[in-house]
Amino acid sequence: MLATKSSARTRLRKSSRRRNIDRVRKATISLVAEPAVGLRLPERQGDMPPRIAEYLATHDFDSACVVIDTDVVEHNYNTMSRALPVGQIFYAVKANPADAVIERLASLGACFDAASPNEIDLCLRYGVSPARISYGNTIKKQRDIQYAYGQGVRMFAFDSDAELEKLAESAPGAMVYCRLLMECEGAEWPLSRKFGCDPEMALRLLDKARTLGLDPHGVSFHVGSQQTDLNQWDFALSRVARLFEDAGRRGINLRMVNLGGGMPARYTSDVRPLEDYADAIMSAMVHHFGPALPEMNFEPGRSIVGDAGVIQAEVVLISRKSDDDDTRWVYLDIGKFSGLAETMDESIKYRFVTPHDDGVTGPVILAGPTCDSMDILYEKAPYELPLDLKIGDKIQILSTGAYTTTYSAVGFNGFAPLQSVCI
Numbered sequence: 414m415l416a417t418k419s420s421a422r423t424r425l426r427k428s429s430r431r432r433n434i435d436r437v438r439k440a441t442i443s444l445v446a447e448p449a450v451g452l453r454l455p456e457r458q459g460d461m462p463p464r465i466a467e468y469l470a471t472h473d474f475d476s477a478c479v480v481i482d483t484d485v486v487e488h489n490y491n492t493m494s495r496a497l498p499v500g501q502i503f504y505a506v507k508a509n510p511a512d513a514v515i516e517r518l519a520s521l522g523a524c525f526d527a528a529s530p531n532e533i534d535l536c537l538r539y540g541v542s543p544a545r546i547s548y549g550n551t552i553k554k555q556r557d558i559q560y561a562y563g564q565g566v567r568m569f570a571f572d573s574d575a576e577l578e579k580l581a582e583s584a585p586g587a588m589v590y591c592r593l594l595m596e597c598e599g600a601e602w603p604l605s606r607k608f609g610c611d612p613e614m615a616l617r618l619l620d621k622a623r624t625l626g627l628d629p630h631g632v633s634f635h636v637g638s639q640q641t642d643l644n645q646w647d648f649a650l651s652r653v654a655r656l657f658e659d660a661g662r663r664g665i666n667l668r669m670v671n672l673g674g675g676m677p678a679r680y681t682s683d684v685r686p687l688e689d690y691a692d693a694i695m696s697a698m699v700h701h702f703g704p705a706l707p708e709m710n711f712e713p714g715r716s717i718v719g720d721a722g723v724i725q726a727e728v729v730l731i732s733r734k735s736d737d738d739d740t741r742w743v744y745l746d747i748g749k750f751s752g753l754a755e756t757m758d759e760s761i762k763y764r765f766v767t768p769h770d771d772g773v774t775g776p777v778i779l780a781g782p783t784c785d786s787m788d789i790l791y792e793k794a795p796y797e798l799p800l801d802l803k804i805g806d807k808i809q810i811l812s813t814g815a816y817t818t819t820y821s822a823v824g825f826n827g828f829a830p831l832q833s834v835c836i
């Protein structure tokens with residue numbers, strides 16, 4: 414009996430929450446860009462984009478190269494804009510700062526999350542107004558804050574006393590937001606421990622920001638990159654909403670929640686569609702804040718560019734460690750130090766396409782070409798590749814548009830850094 418009543422109440426709460434979300438969406442839907450027509454996209458998220466397949470069929474490379482399809486970037490941006498019409502999208506430049514990516518996103522009206530003066534300059538070069546740039550790194554040199562402020566940037570992240578003091582000195586009156594510490598459970602590439610502070614400290618710092626003449630604008634968090642647990646936003650937002658209330662009681666008027674990134678690209682495992690993430694997020698927002706929502710900023714990186722890129726690599730060597738060993742070692746001309754850093758601890762598991770994918774497969778350990786024994790991509794994960802695979806074969810690594818070029822060493826062991834082409 415009790416259970417029935419409470420589930421009826423839950424259903425009621427859910428349907429009224431749904432109505433609130435729909436109301437918020439309807440009120441803002443006119444701001445959303447119409448879907449671009451004529452973009453050629455893969456049938457399934459994370460599959461080989463047809464334009465990249467055509468490009469690879471007619472181009473050859475001496476060393477590993479990532480090809481980015483800017484139409485897929487546009488499609489991903491538009492999908493997110495439509496799914497989260499109340500939010501402002503600040504593309505996380507660090508995910509892929511290729512000129513053509515920034516140019517395309519700037520032309521679509523995106524805002525940008527920059528981590529350094531170089532990333533700020535890049536956005537400004539493409540005509541992005543400084544009002545559309547957020548300096549989201551919580552670790553900044555004093556002179557870099559001064560530079561950003563001089564360029565007109567007015568929104569800055571912080572998570573410590575010392576950073577706040579730097580901001581007060583070099584960015585007087587700026588809008589500042591405090592990053593909260595998160596556990597990042599469920600994330601394949603967690604961003605825990607290093608960033609953010611606990612809510613009590615955040616409240617004290619936001620108060621201090623006001624005392625220092627800064628504008629305590631809001632609160633940010635990041636639930637960890639490639640986040641597979643949709644509930645993580647709900648956990649985070651319950652803390653954020655409590656902090657908003659506590660701040661309000663002290664007369665601090667917070668107006669913005671920055672919900673970071675975390676939405677996924679598709680690697681070896683299927684992922685939920687972006688719309689499911691948007692629903693979970695909006696539902697949590699309405700649940701914790703009611704219909705009068707604060708400004709919502711998002712900082713997606715991986716979900717915008719990840720599936721837009723494919724790396725073309727080459728098989729350099731295939732060998733075994735003993736004559737009766739079943740497992741082959743497959744060495745590629747790309748490794749941990751030339752773009753595939755996210756294979757660290759085998760966190761991100763990429764998909765491989767070979768010219769022999771119809772044939773029989775056997776177990777492999779995949780490794781990079783350098784003289785460093787850390788340069789092993791997958792040893793524990795049960796990867797299999799065709800038995801027909803041979804030295805010199807070209808191999809494609811899917812969904813490698815995010816966090817690859819920028820992680821590539823400039824010339825470790827004398828190997829060229831990951832090349833990049835945008836089409």
Ligand SMILES: Cc1ncc(COP(=O)(O)O)c(C=O)c1O
Pocket residue numbers: 505508526549550604635637638639673674675676712713714715716
């Ligand atoms: C501050 C900040 N915002 C956004 C992102 C982008 O996150 P994601 O690639 O998971 O969307 C990152 C990733 O490191 C980040 O550090």
